[in-house]
Every structure is written in C-alpha cells, then in structure tokens.
Amino acid sequence: MVQPTMREKRRYIHFRFECSCRLTESEAKDEIYHAILSFLGELGFSKANPRLVEFNDNSGVLLCSNPELQKVKAALALVTKIKGENGCIRVLKVSGMISKLRGNM
C-alpha cells in the first residue's frame, strides 16, 4: 500500500471536442493520447500519465498528474484536426475531485 504522502497528485480535466463529427470513446482516447504523445514525447507522456476516465457526447474527463497539468493542457490546445476535419479540444474546467466536475457535466 502506498502512503498518502507518496501518492501521485492527480487532476481531472473536463474537456469538450468542438467539431462537426461525433466521436466514440475509443476515437476520443486515440485523439487525446496522440496529441499528448506528439507534444510531450514518450517520456513526457509517462510522467503526465493521462487516462480517459469518462466520455459521453463529445465531452469527457481526463485524469493526469498534477505537475504536468499545464503541459497536458497545452498539448490539448495544440489540436487543430479531429478525425481529419477542422476542430479543437476545449478545456472547460480542472479540478482535484471528479465529483466537482460531474456537477458541470
């Protein structure tokens, strides 16, 4: 068991895909992971440790490590194409507790 002080600090990012198409969860995961991997590289990706927690109706929640939060947000902001069409990923809110984001969703 990991001690609470040793536990990794995480942040939940509420985001939305702004595009004309509708994405499935696996497509969203591919788009997000590809964006982060291409911006941060393999080492940066491993440090950010992103995980798609929820996805529904083109918006969802991404979990990532707190120290790498700004880099993950920057990686999402650099997305210009979604499924080959013009679009972007908007970060709506960031929180340390998923319940706070669920109120917004």
Added chain:
Amino acid sequence: MRSEFHMPDYYDLDIRCWERDLESYAGSLGFRKICCFSPEGNGVEIKGRGQNDLNFKREGKLVLFLSEDIELLKRACRKDVDMLLFPRFLPDAGLIRIAAESRKPFEIPISMILNKKASDRAFMISKISFFLKMCNKYGADFVLTSGASSKFLMKSPAELISLGQALGLSPDQAVKSVSMIPEYVLEG
C-alpha cells in the same frame, strides 16, 4: 483582514477572421476584448518590406508592424506602432534591446505553432522559446495571441497561459502577457 483578489481581464490582440458574433464568442471564452485584423476589425497590419512602409497614417486602429527585416523592425520601434511581429523569431539582441527601450511589445501568435506539423512545429516552439528567453533577459514585452483564422483556432485565456508556460514562461509572465501588457497596448 481578508485580502481582495481581482481576476485580471484577458485580451486577445490578434484574430484574423471576422464574424458577427465573434466578440460574444470571445467573451464566452473569457476575453474582455479582442482585436481583429480584418477590414471590419479594430486593427491594421502593416507588412514592412521597405523603408516606404514606415510612412503610414494611423487611423485610430491598433497598428501591428510585421517584417522579416531586422533593420526595418528596429526603425519601426521609433515610429507610432503598437506591436511588432517578427515571424522568423531570430534572437537578435539589438532588436530586442531597442524594442525594450521603446516599450514596443512583440506579438507571439500561437497560430504559427498550430499551423505547423511534426518537426517543423518542434523547431518553431524551440525558436519562440529562445526568443522569449531573450525578451526576458533584455526586459522586452511580449503579447501572447491566438492569431486565429477561424473560431476553432481561437484559444481561451487559460489555454494561452498553458501554452505560454510550455514555451518556458513563468506562470506570472504568461498571465501578464495576456492581461496587463495587451491592456497597456490597447490604452496606447
């Protein structure tokens, strides 16, 4: 005693498109004011190719002077321009020092990164990061803008701040470059 915390006002000083509801859309993203470089907008872009381009008439609009020529940009610092754009982002100490002395901020459009792919994008990030480092060294101001040519390319203030931090700025510097400095540019 409770300390009062004021959220800064955010500005995006380079939008390259025009739509009727653009200002309200920018407002929904979190901007107080934007500057559009389109015929209907409140900004005018001057492309500096030669000495003659420095003789322009200011018509109450925000003036952005864009040039690839370092000497021309140095001369533009002494003219009545509001912002400078140097798309090559060469870390020329002379230019940056003159811009710092004359209090002319450099524009850093994020679209120049967004429009590039793979290694070109990485090179552009590296160029801009070093340019910003030089600006900090010599005390030159800079303004982070989206340079968006469509609604999809517009970024929220939080996204611009994150990108600024990814370019090597401290959180304070990144916030200042989308709030205080653009405000000062708009006030003239």
